[in-house]
Structures are given as structure tokens and as C-alpha cells.
Amino acid sequence: MSEGVSRYVTVTELGRVLRPPTLGWLDLELTERCNNDCRHCCINLPLDDADARAGEMSTERIKAILDEAVDLGLLVLRITGGEPLVRDDFEEIYLYARRLGLSVILCTNARRVTPQLSRVFAEIPPLRPVQVTVYGMSEASYEAMTRRKGSFAEFRRGIDLLVQASIPLTLSGAFRPPYLEEMRALRDWAAELPNVVGTPNQVMFYDLRWRRESPSRNRSIAELRAVPEEVLEAGVLVAGHEPVTLEFCRKFIGPGGEKVFSCGIGQRPCVDEYSFLQPCDALRQPSLTYDLAAGSLRDAVTVAFPRLLDTRATDPLYLERCARCFLMGLCQQCPARSYSEHGVLDRPVEYQCEVAQAQARRMGLLKSGERPWEVNDWKERIACLTE
Numbered sequence: 001m002s003e004g005v006s007r008y009v010t011v012t013e014l015g016r017v018l019r020p021p022t023l024g025w026l027d028l029e030l031t032e033r034c035n036n037d038c039r040h041c042c043i044n045l046p047l048d049d050a051d052a053r054a055g056e057m058s059t060e061r062i063k064a065i066l067d068e069a070v071d072l073g074l075l076v077l078r079i080t081g082g083e084p085l086v087r088d089d090f091e092e093i094y095l096y097a098r099r100l101g102l103s104v105i106l107c108t109n110a111r112r113v114t115p116q117l118s119r120v121f122a123e124i125p126p127l128r129p130v131q132v133t134v135y136g137m138s139e140a141s142y143e144a145m146t147r148r149k150g151s152f153a154e155f156r157r158g159i160d161l162l163v164q165a166s167i168p169l170t171l172s173g174a175f176r177p178p179y180l181e182e183m184r185a186l187r188d189w190a191a192e193l194p195n196v197v198g199t200p201n202q203v204m205f206y207d208l209r210w211r212r213e214s215p216s217r218n219r220s221i222a223e224l225r226a227v228p229e230e231v232l233e234a235g236v237l238v239a240g241h242e243p244v245t246l247e248f249c250r251k252f253i254g255p256g257g258e259k260v261f262s263c264g265i266g267q268r269p270c271v272d273e274y275s276f277l278q279p280c281d282a283l284r285q286p287s288l289t290y291d292l293a294a295g296s297l298r299d300a301v302t303v304a305f306p307r308l309l310d311t312r313a314t315d316p317l318y319l320e321r322c323a324r325c326f327l328m329g330l331c332q333q334c335p336a337r338s339y340s341e342h343g344v345l346d347r348p349v350e351y352q353c354e355v356a357q358a359q360a361r362r363m364g365l366l367k368s369g370e371r372p373w374e375v376n377d378w379k380e381r382i383a384c385l386t387e
Helices: 003-009 014-018 050-055 059-071 090-099 115-123 139-146 151-164 180-192 215-224 228-233 246-252 297-304 306-310 316-320 335-342 350-363 378-384
Strands: 025-029 076-080 103-108 130-134 169-174 201-203 276-278
Touching (some): 090 103, 090 115, 115 151, 151 169, 169 180
Parallel strands (some): 076 103, 103 130
16 A cells, blocks of 8 residues: 555544444535536536636635534545536545545546546545446437537546546436436446446436426426336336335335424535535525534534424325325435425425335235325235235
8 A cells, every 4th residue: 555545544533433423424515517417407507607606615614614524423425516526626625535534425427537536536545436427328318418519428538537447436327218228228338347336226206406496497307207117117116226125115114104304314414515504415495504604513413403303294285195105115205305396395296106106006015096195004015025
């Protein structure tokens, strides 16, 4: 091991390992700007958006937040965007995080991976696979999604550099319909790459705009969503985009009750590019956003966010359906999606409901025409399932 590597990876983490961290995971969103213009994206802004760039945190501000996070026991930092590599200071931020002893997950489209950056990753590994989103398996399909000429060649060059540097990767597909041919091609390609970890998943559900700033973009995103039958045919099932096992059903399926947050809210918070902390990366409800410039990371994760756990639903439709529905553990319904769809935290998202019910029918948990919030013998149905 070279001196350069040891200087980063032997930073002592013993104290954080021996005691449970107050904050074990943090998402860091460096920018909303992106060098792609994907129609499906829930967060992206144009690369040349001057207002967005002017409002982004400085390098020093980001370092100060990371210092505070490490004092709270931080172990894993997920760096995301937008496209984080469009920031000129990405390498400096990455090296600072690794110098603090953090494992880093980079989420990227790989277009701005350079020989210099791949050498940095090889010399000072992120310790977690780099997460690369793939928008198409051909130049035509890729650039139809990204709406940027030349983006496919840059993406492939970035992947080649990461492969040559032996950097572990995970791949995720975000395609336009029809999905199946692209998904099969992605899986075949991933199987040929020596450093891909696991099987690629496929984003087919597409969240609406997290900040609810563009109804027209929301309509465009909704048009790309897969119908439930396509999801099932593709073998991409709802819970975590993986096949749902009998063990999963026994552990997690059951009525959600009146509590709005059943997801461990605040355990994986997200610092956005403007120095605001969100309870999770997808939940941008303004009243739940914590201004780090006026408070502290410790106060947010130990006082402000834990209070949210007691939030109770008041929406009549939610109380009638979601609170009583035994498929809640199978469903992607959550306060973040409810907010992006409806502007409130506790209203059913019809699309997520349809997908969950389709999957339950395929598994034999739900009969045709049944409404899952009216099913009382769901425990018996789960008990009858076989692997």
C-alpha cells in the first residue's frame, strides 16, 4: 500500500465503530445542475443555471458540515446531485471525505469521469461501489433520454476508465418505454464487465418533481411510467426493485396504521446544495426542511427529525385506505411521494397503489376485484404462500 493510500484509509474510525453512531449515513447533494436534460428526472436543473450555481454551498461550508457529521459518528457519505461531477471542487470534497475516514458512495452518470479522477479513485478507493445510472444501451436510446448530443460516448468512456481502474460499480437503468429489450441488454452488458457488483436494477416508477415547481414536467414524467403489468413482466418487483420473498412478506406486509412515517425518517438525511437538511433525499416539504445555517446537524438529527415520528395522518382517504391496507409493506407509497404528487404528506398515490395491487395479485395475495384495505385474512394468505 502506498503512502498516499495509507494516509487516507487508516484514519482511525475505532471510536465510531465501537459506539452506535448518532448519524451513520448522510446524503450530500452537491448540486441540482446536470449535464443531462433527462425528461424523467425529479430534481435536475440546467448546467448553466446561474441562480442555482450561485446558491450552492462553498467548498469550505461543505467541509464544515462533514466535520460536524463525523463528530456525530458518520460512517457512510453518499454524494449525489444533479450530477456531482459538474462541480469543479468535486475531487477536493471527495478527498476531504476520505481523509475523514468516510466510506463514499458516488452517484453519477459517469460522463465527467476523467483519467485523473479514475486515478484518484484507484489510489484512494471510495470503499463503496460507484453507482452509475444508464439511460440507454445504444446511442439513439441513450440520447433520446438524456437529450444531450454526445452524452452516450462520454458515458461509455467514463465506464471504460472506471473499469480500467478496477473501481467496483453498481448499475441502474432508467429507460424510456419500451423497457424490456433495454433491460435485457443492460444485464447482459453488466455480466461482461469485471467490476460490476450485483444485478442492475431498473427504475420504472419515476418520482414527480420533488420540489413541485413544474406541473408541465410532472405530466411529462408521468407519461414515462411503466404500467404495472410491464413491471411484473420485467421481473422488477416493487419492494426495493428486487423479487419479494416469503420472508419479506412475513416480516413487512401488514396495515400501516395512522402514523405517516414508518420508514425510520431522518436516519438517512440529505444535505442539499443550499445548506438545508431534508429528512430524506426525496422529501422536500418546506416545513420539514432544516436550515443548517441557523441550527446544527446535531439538533436536526437528535431533536427536530425524531419529532416527525409521531406525525399522524389526517387525510380521510389515507385513513380509509392506506392505514388499513395490508399491502403497505409492499407499496412504494410514502410521505415524500405523497408530497410530490399532491403537496401533502398523507394522501394515497394512485400509481403506487396500482403497482402494489398488481404485484399482490400475481403473488396470490389478492383476488381480482378485491380492495386490499378491506381484506381481513391477510395473515392466513401470507401463511399459505410458498417460495
